[in-house]
Structures are given as structure tokens and as C-alpha cells.
Amino acid sequence: DAGVIQSPRHEVTEMGQEVTLRCKPISGHNSLFWYRQTMMRGLELLIYFNNNVPIDDSGMPEDRFSAKMPNASFSTLKIQPSEPRDSAVYFCASSLRSSGGEQFFGPGTRLTVL
């Protein structure tokens, strides 16, 4: 298995632009997580899905952030409009189950908003 796949690996954009991050979880995993990591706040859970359904999105910073999981093999995290304070590394992870299950992380997308 190729593991969790994220794209793009790096994204540089200007303030106000829409940004879409993509994730393909490990086949057979039914939980998917989006995390953000910054120097100031460390790793934070933004949202997670169980069987393609969003379970907890309380970590999503504000309405500019949205996430979808249209099927078991694909998820997107969208920021519209982007702001410089959104600059961070965004990780996607998947697991066989949402609570207590070992999570497998993707390589991350490094986002820079100028």
C-alpha cells in the first residue's frame, strides 16, 4: 500500500486566493483526519470523518475552512479566502477506526500564504 497520499506537497499562494488540499486515505480505512501544525500551536485536529461523515469539526478555525469527503478514497480541505495566518503544514491521517485506532499520517502539505 502506498500509504496516505496528500497533494500538493507544497503550495504558495497569495492572500485571498482559494486553496484546496487533497488526501487519499489508505484503502480500507474508514476514518480520516485533517490536522494543522504550526510552530506556535503544534498539532491541532481540524476535522475528522467516520465512514465519510464528518463527526467533529469543532477544530475548524472559521467559516473560511471547509472539508468534504465525497467517497471513501478522497477528501479535500478548502480554504477560501486564504490569509497569511493560515500558513502551516496540513496533515491528513487515516485509521481503521476513529477512537483509539492507530493513525497513519500522510507527508503533509506545506502551505504558505503571502
Added chain:
Amino acid sequence: KNEVEQSPQNLTAQEGEFITINCSYSVGISALHWLQQHPGGGIVSLFMLSSGKKKHGRLIATINIQEKHSSLHITASHPRDSAVYICAVPGGMNRDDKIIFGKGTRLHILP
């Protein structure tokens, strides 16, 4: 809400030394995770444990449920062990409680 504390925050040691990283949490949990993040940024899950001890190569993780404490040990440390080690626990005992991360321990092994 669960609170996670890791210690030390930073640790520098000589190659070959025995390393211990600690994690304490405030609310009972179903399982605790240890993660490793390399300087390149990739995150790897090392252990998931709910009781006792697990061993993988030179890495050993222990957990004491009563004391709400876990330790990660590295025997015969090597420069390639240099990384940030992160402890993560569920926010509570409910099945869907989201995971909470410690701030990490930055380990630097000198050759």
C-alpha cells in the same frame, strides 16, 4: 477535557545513552499514541497502547493507567533517533472524543 503534558521539552544526549520521555494526562483514556516526527516533517506512529508495555526494536513504551502516565524509552540511542516525539490521547472516554496532542519532546542525539 483531557490535558496532556510531556517532559522534557528538549533533550540532548550522547549516542548510546538510554532515553526516557514522559507523558501525563488528566482524564482516563482508551489508548495512548506515541508519534515520531523527523526533521523533514513526516509523522510516524510508533505505538498505540492501552495497558502494560510494548517494544519495537530499541523503542519501548509503557503506560500506567492508574497513574495516567506513559513513558517512551530508547535504548542505545543513535543520531538517527533525533526527532520530535509526540504523545497523543483521546480528549475523553467517549468513543468519538477527538485526539489531543502533547507539545512534543525534541530529542537530539549527538554522535
